[in-house]
Amino acid sequence: MAKQDELVFGIHAVSALMKRAPERFIELWLLKGREDERLLPIINLARKYGVSMQQMHRKALDDKSEGEQHQGVIARVKAGKVFTEDDLQDIVESTLARNEQPFLLILDGVTDPHNLGACLRNADAAGVQAIIVPKDNAARITATVRKVAVGAAETIPLVQVTNLARSMKALQNLGIWIIGTAGEATQSLYDCKLNGPMALVMGAEGKGMRRLTRETCDDLVKLPMAGEVSSLNVSVASGICLFEIVRQRLTN
Structure with missing residues (x-):
């Protein structure tokens, strides 16, 4: 992952950022086999904005989130603005x-x-x-x-x-x-x-x-x-x- 990129995980966090700044999204990793009503709005937004999506097994997502609860969704995004x-x-x-x-x-x-x-x-x-x-x-x-x-x-x-x-x-x-x-x-x-x-x-x-x-x-x-x-x-x-x-x- 490039130094200027960030990871975002969790349904609320990913959804909020997708609605606010979809241009920052590079790719989306989703838990394989999960497309329930909580994840579907994120998936639909990703399709709307042309964000690349990839399904992964839980172990791969766990490794990316370093043990933090990811709720089946992780995004790689461009780094946000630093306020001064x-x-x-x-x-x-x-x-x-x-x-x-x-x-x-x-x-x-x-x-x-x-x-x-x-x-x-x-x-x-x-x-x-x-x-x-x-x-x-x-x-x-x-x-x-x-x-x-x-x-x-x-x-x-x-x-x-x-x-x-x-x-x-x-x-x-x-x-x-x-x-x-x-x-x-x-x-x-x-x-x-x-x-x-x-x-x-x-x-x-x-x-x-x-x-x-x-x-x-x-x-x-x-x-x-x-x-x-x-x-x-x-x-x-x-x-x-x-x-x-x-x-x-x-x-x-």
């Missing part, structure tokens, strides 16, 4: 031009692809316009991320920035309030006003945000924890926080 700082400014400015409030998610040091995929899914459901990650020490869009995101990897731009703190300051200059989550915060998530132009920062599970990231935030909040567990998985915590922002926006 310039794209982030365009996203924010176009949001403001539509008289909408910017709503962004920043992930600092989240390296697990399953967590990134789940965060993408949360962000899509909550109406987030982009996820921002540092260029180094962060998960990237991979086949596993796409599979976990069940299509959200095609709808939410993942913006890679060289200097996270600098990019956060640029967002603040555009009028975006940045809220960070930290266990040592004195203010609860539910006591904070969260209904304006907003960027939510989530740190890696266990480590949390890096010092400079934390210091650049406008405010820090924490989730009230009643039990013995000291922290939640970052994707779970991001879902809770994102939808508290959604709730406040809908009720104010």
Whole structure:
């Protein structure tokens, strides 16, 4: 496989990308003998766009997906666009031009692809316009991320920035309030006003945000924890926080 090509597997991930960017598809590998109602729409789209299809035994598909659940379909596609700082400014400015409030998610040091995929899914459901990650020490869009995101990897731009703190300051200059989550915060998530132009920062599970990231935030909040567990998985915590922002926006 060429370096500029990527693998996408899973029914939702392949279907979402096929609908959004069929020109990126090079070939499609399908589980031999499977043409049920879940795969048929993908097969029909592939025929419509002239995508080459090949049937394979399960072992061959398992080898290509390196043990990840592929649901009987794997696609080889051309690499997608990498979003940068310039794209982030365009996203924010176009949001403001539509008289909408910017709503962004920043992930600092989240390296697990399953967590990134789940965060993408949360962000899509909550109406987030982009996820921002540092260029180094962060998960990237991979086949596993796409599979976990069940299509959200095609709808939410993942913006890679060289200097996270600098990019956060640029967002603040555009009028975006940045809220960070930290266990040592004195203010609860539910006591904070969260209904304006907003960027939510989530740190890696266990480590949390890096010092400079934390210091650049406008405010820090924490989730009230009643039990013995000291922290939640970052994707779970991001879902809770994102939808508290959604709730406040809908009720104010």
